[in-house]
Amino acid sequence: MAENRLPPTNRLRLVHRVSSNEPGDTELCRAFMAGDEGAFGELIRRHQDLVFEIVRRYTVRTEDARDLSQRAFLKAFQAARRALKRLGGSGNIPFRAWLLRIVINLGKNHARQERRWQRAPLESLESASAVAPSALDGLERSERERLARAAVLQLPRGQREVLTLRIDGDLPFAEIADILGISENNAKVHFHHAVKRLKLLIAAKVREESQ
Amino acid sequence: MSACPEFESLLIDRTTGDLSEEDKALVEQHLLECRSCAAEADGWEKILSAAALRPRSAEERAAVAAMAQRTGLAWRRSERRRSLLQGAAAGFIASAAAAVLLLVTFARQPAAPPLYRTDPSVAALENWASPGPFDGSDTEMEDEREQ
Numbered sequence: 458m459a460e461n462r463l464p465p466t467n468r469l470r471l472v473h474r475v476s477s478n479e480p481g482d483t484e485l486c487r488a489f490m491a492g493d494e495g496a497f498g499e500l501i502r503r504h505q506d507l508v509f510e511i512v513r514r515y516t517v518r519t520e521d522a523r524d525l526s527q528r529a530f531l532k533a534f535q536a537a538r539r540a541l542k543r544l545g546g547s548g549n550i551p552f553r554a555w556l557l558r559i560v561i562n563l564g565k566n567h568a569r570q571e572r573r574w575q576r577a578p579l580e581s582l583e584s585a586s587a588v589a590p591s592a593l594d595g596l597e598r599s600e601r602e603r604l605a606r607a608a609v610l611q612l613p614r615g616q617r618e619v620l621t622l623r624i625d626g627d628l629p630f631a632e633i634a635d636i637l638g639i640s641e642n643n644a645k646v647h648f649h650h651a652v653k654r655l656k657l658l659i660a661a662k663v664r665e666e667s668q
Numbered sequence: 669m670s671a672c673p674e675f676e677s678l679l680i681d682r683t684t685g686d687l688s689e690e691d692k693a694l695v696e697q698h699l700l701e702c703r704s705c706a707a708e709a710d711g712w713e714k715i716l717s718a719a720a721l722r723p724r725s726a727e728e729r730a731a732v733a734a735m736a737q738r739t740g741l742a743w744r745r746s747e748r749r750r751s752l753l754q755g756a757a758a759g760f761i762a763s764a765a766a767a768v769l770l771l772v773t774f775a776r777q778p779a780a781p782p783l784y785r786t787d788p789s790v791a792a793l794e795n796w797a798s799p800g801p802f803d804g805s806d807t808e809m810e811d812e813r814e815q
Contacts, residue, residue, distance in 0.1 A: 494740065497739075498737075501735055502736055505736070513724075520731075522728065527735065531739065531743060534743065598718075601714070602718045604718070606718075606719060606721075608719070609719050624684070648680075648684075652683075652716065656712075
């Protein structure tokens, strides 16, 4: 049982933890706006794994994930430039939070344009307690993953955003709350609802495909 | 068989590693004793494990490795486009400002004096009083004299 455990931190180190002697995101943004090209590269390298992993949730093709990641960085830099102009020489900007908000919105819009996901009607879902915990047991691993990933994109927006930031981005609830502009407790509640709904959606899909 | 209600949320938190040390000890002890909760915990792990993204392909790893360079090029391109647009906008604004200035300058100049300045009512009277070249009254008089 223990070998299946999340969190996915074991898969990949997504979040770059900034040590005290490294410049913060705002300092790097300022340095870049002052003409330091190295600061630009450093900012991207710092966040590229996290950005790409979240974008991957909403895309099928690698080139789409790459283009969306790039667009997210460009938009975040443009926002940072405007904000730093307003702030002058002092004050911090929440660069990573902005970047991730942009990533989520771009990803969501891309998925919508691709018309690859539709919200399942609530009525078709049974109550959580009526679904056996072993609903996925009879399925091949690849089939199980396909169903689960499709179900993630069918979650209501708030639940999906919290779930992906938690399991794809490996972010703590406090940061997720900050990015989405909700309370930490609300983020946790959304996550619990998301996994319960995911279970229902997967069970519904298993039923649908077995008929 | 479903999980004990008081452990339902804790089992989800356990799956994502979000339990405090105290709760973790409590839950692990309970899982040794309760088969329903153990099955439920196993189910959550399977669901979240299945929902997790697959490992990155070689193509995806290459895309991430090249991201700083590609984004740098894209930024420079967008900056060039931006400065071109700003230049064009500045040119347009300068032309528009010059046109407005010209209009204002000409509008402020005093209007050219009219060729003759006459009260319209006086002009109408003069026009009525002076016989025009094709005024028929004179012709009639000459015709009468001839007769």
